[in-house]
Amino acid sequence: MSMSRYAIAYQTILTKEILRFSRIWIQTLIPPAITTTLYFLIFGQLIGSRIGQMDGLDYNQFIVPGLILMSVITNSYSNVVSSFFSCKYQRHIEELLISPVPNWIILAGYVSGGVARGVIVGIIVTLVAKFFADFTIHSYLLTVTVFILTSILFALCGFINAVYAKTFDDISIIPTFILTPLTYLGGIFYSIQLLPSFWQNLSLFNPVLYMINAFRYGVLGISDIDISTALMIIVSFIVALVLFSLYLLNRGIGIKQ
């Protein structure tokens, strides 16, 4: 198959994915806006006013990057995990498996679908955040880069989860027991400088911390960690997850007998 036909196959998967989450926009695009509004009302307005400043910024401003990135993480992940698992569950993964679509196109298509939802939700949440906090973007390039890379990384995680999942329970275990704790403990609501040294050091093993801090630097110009280290860690994770996903697809694990 030529590159132009690969491009058509990729475009088909991506269009299908975008149409899928757009059709159910009440389930996919509205909840993040409501959740973010509640976070800003409760943590930003009610509790935040008592906290005062963090890293020299109003608490309302401080939590903006973390809340945006949390929505991106959750939505990129859940889009791919639910779409690819339902594709397996309803067996229409077979439409792709019998077609001359290389595995890297399948992976790229699904991950791009996750990124597309992440981007749309990210924009919605940013618009909501603008109602509650006054902020200007410190570095557009870094903000967009971290935004997209994080979205890719968690879309890949969702893909791997879906490959291994055998039941609907399996697609909720990782978000509930791993993803949510890592995200909340990744410094959305606080600077790790506030933690005792043991917990500060432990936090450095949390990959989400690097993403939130890199993104916070892009948006607000402040970070607890070195930005180049953060970017290197994110890219390394992406490379490792891409290779692992392709290995799973090439071996047919979870999708072929």
Place this chain on the structure above:
Amino acid sequence: MMSALTIKNLHKSYSNGFTALKGIDLEVDEGDFFALLGPNGAGKSTAIGIITSLINKSGGSVSVFGHDLDKNPEAVKSCIGLVPQEFNFNQYEPVEEILVNQAGYQGVPRGEAFHRAEIYLKKTGLWDKRRVNARMLSGGMKRRMMIARALVHHPKLLILDEPTAGVDIENRHSMWAFLRKINESGTTIILTTHYLEEAESLCQKIAIIDQGKIIENATMSGLLHRLQRETFLFDLKDSISEAPQLEGYAVKWVDECTIEVEVSREQGVNLLFAALSLQGIEVLSMRNKQNRLEQLFVDLVQQNGEAE
């Protein structure tokens, strides 16, 4: 004539130790309407799964129109259209979108994909349902939609795994007519079915698979010619109370207006009619008790079971 499908020494063992295919060889020529028959669990769907890349093989080789499945899987996949046994489409997508997506996976540009979807949805009588979510279709419509989907990229080899299962008789006959046209237009077709009259009516060549092995591979006419005995049911004009005594024939009384007679190939039915006339028995109509292919199929599978 080019070979549409060549299978050599194909093996499949599952991780639980079950061996589904024990080294099958098969050759399907271009343009054939080929029946692949076998009892449940014989290995038909496993073989089809391997040909279509849905199942990984354990050994052997598969080539489609000269393309080796191991060396050039994309070329193999481009040649094949599959209508599987189970519904395997997104139930929540509109019918037209399912076809357009399948064409897209095959590299057909979107505009052309919509055009082809229109052609095949019209041919299968589903054009009016193009905006309907697939789950709203009846069972027969879903089967027709899967045929349309399998054809949307113009495959040279169409594989139909029990395409008429659960389809009513009227729709089945219209599907047969449609499939004949597809075959006449040059598409090679491999059909698996449990309706043996369907295979007899449509296919020129046949292979029977049982317990993971090919136990018969012949032309349909050649195979039917090997049928040694046939059992006929005769509807009689006048009622009778017991089976008539006909020398050389095994006659069974079914009811007062029906008898069952077993006729060997050497005897033929002319002599039987003469013998019935001599006894003053007038026949209104006659029919095969069992489909001829069915009779052969049962015999062959039984023989193979005994040999195993």
